Amino acid sequence: MTTHTVQTVFNSGMAFTSDINGHKVLMDTTADDGGDDSGPSPKRMMLASLAGCTGMDIVSILNKMKVAFSDFSIEVHASLTNEFPKIYNYVKITYKIKLAEEDKTKMAKAVNLSQEKYCGVSAMFRAFAKMDTEIDFL
Amino acid sequence: MTTHTVQTVFNSGMAFTSDINGHKVLMDTTADDGGDDSGPSPKRMMLASLAGCTGMDIVSILNKMKVAFSDFSIEVHASLTNEFPKIYNYVKITYKIKLAEEDKTKMAKAVNLSQEKYCGVSAMFRAFAKMDTEIDFL
Numbered sequence: 001m002t003t004h005t006v007q008t009v010f011n012s013g014m015a016f017t018s019d020i021n022g023h024k025v026l027m028d029t030t031a032d033d034g035g036d037d038s039g040p041s042p043k044r045m046m047l048a049s050l051a052g053c054t055g056m057d058i059v060s061i062l063n064k065m066k067v068a069f070s071d072f073s074i075e076v077h078a079s080l081t082n083e084f085p086k087i088y089n090y091v092k093i094t095y096k097i098k099l100a101e102e103d104k105t106k107m108a109k110a111v112n113l114s115q116e117k118y119c120g121v122s123a124m125f126r127a128f129a130k131m132d133t134e135i136d137f138l
Numbered sequence: 139m140t141t142h143t144v145q146t147v148f149n150s151g152m153a154f155t156s157d158i159n160g161h162k163v164l165m166d167t168t169a170d171d172g173g174d175d176s177g178p179s180p181k182r183m184m185l186a187s188l189a190g191c192t193g194m195d196i197v198s199i200l201n202k203m204k205v206a207f208s209d210f211s212i213e214v215h216a217s218l219t220n221e222f223p224k225i226y227n228y229v230k231i232t233y234k235i236k237l238a239e240e241d242k243t244k245m246a247k248a249v250n251l252s253q254e255k256y257c258g259v260s261a262m263f264r265a266f267a268k269m270d271t272e273i274d275f276l
Binding site (some may be wrong): 048059061073084115117124 | 144167177178189210
């Protein structure tokens with residue numbers, strides 16, 4: 001069984017620093033919630049986790065398929081519930097990528113493989129949110 | 139309805155950079171998965187989100203209760219499933235904190251309020267993982 005451990009230390013104000021597999025990440029919140037906006041907000045950081053997870057899948061799959069691509073980016077757009085605890089109940093992932101016309105179906109296949117088989121973060125999100133994906137070919 | 143948007147750009151190798159409410163966070167993976175380990179792994183970053191979310195609740199609640207504290211940190215320990223997609227199916231949050239003997243029940247109350255009412259990230263985790271919490275009074 002694989003386990004992951006993350007240590008997070010309170011700094012001051014509302015700021016915390018996490019040690020994530022040896023890399024430090026600062027988190028904070030805005031002045032409205034008593035913070036200094038010195039780092040990303042924890043909840044929004046989950047959306048970056050989602051993009052990173054599925055993004056790495058796509059790169060890995062396209063590389064295996066010998067598909068050349070450029071200008072790859074991912075936009076994650078999420079809606080929060082109004083009541084506490086506020087959770088993301090709808091998430092849309094837009095993959096933006098430039099590749100040859102004949103490789104577009106391979107990109108669609110890579111997205112499906114990531115969403116349906118490999119991306120653990122997407123699978124976790126699907127437990128609490130409705131998820132949509134789209135591909136924007138540049 | 140509140141919405142959050144995070145933009146994430148592919149750099150090279152397996153590295154991506156997210157822009158999270160104006161703050162850049164680099165993500166990467168280890169050499170085993172074709173990366174350069176230049177930043178935290180996306181999945182583990184979810185555990186930092188969890189710690190930051192509940193940690194900010196605790197600080198906010200203790201401040202409102204006029205409870206003095208020091209040496210506050212949070213350890214998140216999580217188990218992954220063996221099959222793809224690999225998800226966290228068990229998560230233990232250990233809150234470590236130093237405060238006066240008479241304030242220990244207030245800390246316990248703060249943890250309960252965060253877990254049961256305020257922390258959206260904890261609520262999202264509860265949709266896919268068994269969750270335990272403990273407080274380690276230093």
